[in-house]
Amino acid sequence: MNRGLTITLIVACVVTAVFVFRKIKKSQFKIGDTIYWLFFSLFLLGMSIFPEAVFFVSNLIGFEATSNFIFVVIIFLLLVKIFLLDARVAKVEDKLTKLAQKYAIDNETKEI
Amino acid sequence: MKVLIIIPAYNEGENIERVVTTIKEKCPQYDYLVINDGSRDNTQDICIKKGYHFVSHPVNLGLAAAVQTGMLFAYKNKYDAAIQFDGDGQHDPDYIADMASEIEKGYNIVVGSRFVTEKKPNSLRMLGSNLIQFAIRLTTGKTLKDPTSGMRMFDKKMIKKLALAADLGPEPDTVALLVRGGATFSEIQVEMHDRVAGESYLNLANSVNYMLRMFVSILILQWFRKG
Numbered sequence: 001m002n003r004g005l006t007i008t009l010i011v012a013c014v015v016t017a018v019f020v021f022r023k024i025k026k027s028q029f030k031i032g033d034t035i036y037w038l039f040f041s042l043f044l045l046g047m048s049i050f051p052e053a054v055f056f057v058s059n060l061i062g063f064e065a066t067s068n069f070i071f072v073v074i075i076f077l078l079l080v081k082i083f084l085l086d087a088r089v090a091k092v093e094d095k096l097t098k099l100a101q102k103y104a105i106d107n108e109t110k111e112i
Numbered sequence: 113m114k115v116l117i118i119i120p121a122y123n124e125g126e127n128i129e130r131v132v133t134t135i136k137e138k139c140p141q142y143d144y145l146v147i148n149d150g151s152r153d154n155t156q157d158i159c160i161k162k163g164y165h166f167v168s169h170p171v172n173l174g175l176a177a178a179v180q181t182g183m184l185f186a187y188k189n190k191y192d193a194a195i196q197f198d199g200d201g202q203h204d205p206d207y208i209a210d211m212a213s214e215i216e217k218g219y220n221i222v223v224g225s226r227f228v229t230e231k232k233p234n235s236l237r238m239l240g241s242n243l244i245q246f247a248i249r250l251t252t253g254k255t256l257k258d259p260t261s262g263m264r265m266f267d268k269k270m271i272k273k274l275a276l277a278a279d280l281g282p283e284p285d286t287v288a289l290l291v292r293g294g295a296t297f298s299e300i301q302v303e304m305h306d307r308v309a310g311e312s313y314l315n316l317a318n319s320v321n322y323m324l325r326m327f328v329s330i331l332i333l334q335w336f337r338k339g
Binding site for chain 1: 170171172277
């Protein structure tokens with residue numbers, strides 16, 4: 001892994017962490033949701049500190065370049081997050097629909 | 113003193129009648145409010161039929177939101193204290209008066225604790241309790257002997273915070289955050305019953321997730337949150 005990628009990972013880690021802490025400060029994030037991003041950030045830091053481990057796994061699976069392996073891992077983690085978010089949005093939409101319907105029926109107006 | 117007993121109930125059709133009857137019998141001097149959290153069973157029907165004091169969420173919003181609805185009601189109606197009282201029959205209303213008198217002494221938070229005079233048993237669940245207790249002592253310097261007890265009473269000042277703030281759920285990290293923000297607390301010895309009917313949501317995955325959330329929240333995020 002070249003030095004540029006290492007530095008990029010460290011910067012990404014710090015930026016993610018700072019972003020999470022700022023959101024928490026403004027109460028715009030739920031505690032449970034921050035855990036994913038904090039671990040994500042730690043994971044980036046881990047990869048930049050122990051490139052040998054990343055190199056080892058990358059070779060084991062058969063990637064030609066370690067950087068490709070890192071991209072694939074990050075894309076996978078983001079896909080998981082999108083998948084979970086998708087499920088959550090569906091649930092929220094369903095609840096919103098039910099709330100709006102209840103409000104509508106409770107406020108039924110009859111024409112005279 | 114005006115005390116509100118908040119009873120969050122999600123699919124507690126088998127328990128709710130017994131819980132409310134016991135409360136009415138043992139604590140006639142206090143008000144209660146059942147928060148039916150979008151139950152799919154007959155919880156709401158029972159409340160209507162029996163003429164209970166209740167509100168219903170049209171959709172399920174979760175325990176934290178249900179308790180917050182109770183706090184909002186307590187705040188709007190200027191209650192001096194509000195207690196979370198589980199709808200599954202684990203809590204005993206006998207202790208509510210004792211807890212209320214602690215609030216009268218000036219404490220902001222009173223916890224119905226299983227381990228003030230009793231010793232904590234050695235089980236996996238209590239290991240979790242000990243770890244959370246340790247985390248809270250580390251950040252607040254105070255010892256909360258039963259951090260996971262859901263039986264908590266709050267005074268007027270705390271009711272306002274809990275009613276209006278975001279993400280202050282009925283969990284140990286909330287107590288830790290409030291204490292770090294200057295709230296005082298007292299613990300009184302209580303006995304808790306096992307669930308009579310229905311099932312607990314506690315399993316391994318949930319427990320690990322819970323511990324992780326508490327630790328990150330108490331040890332890391334608390335420094336960035338407003339107390």
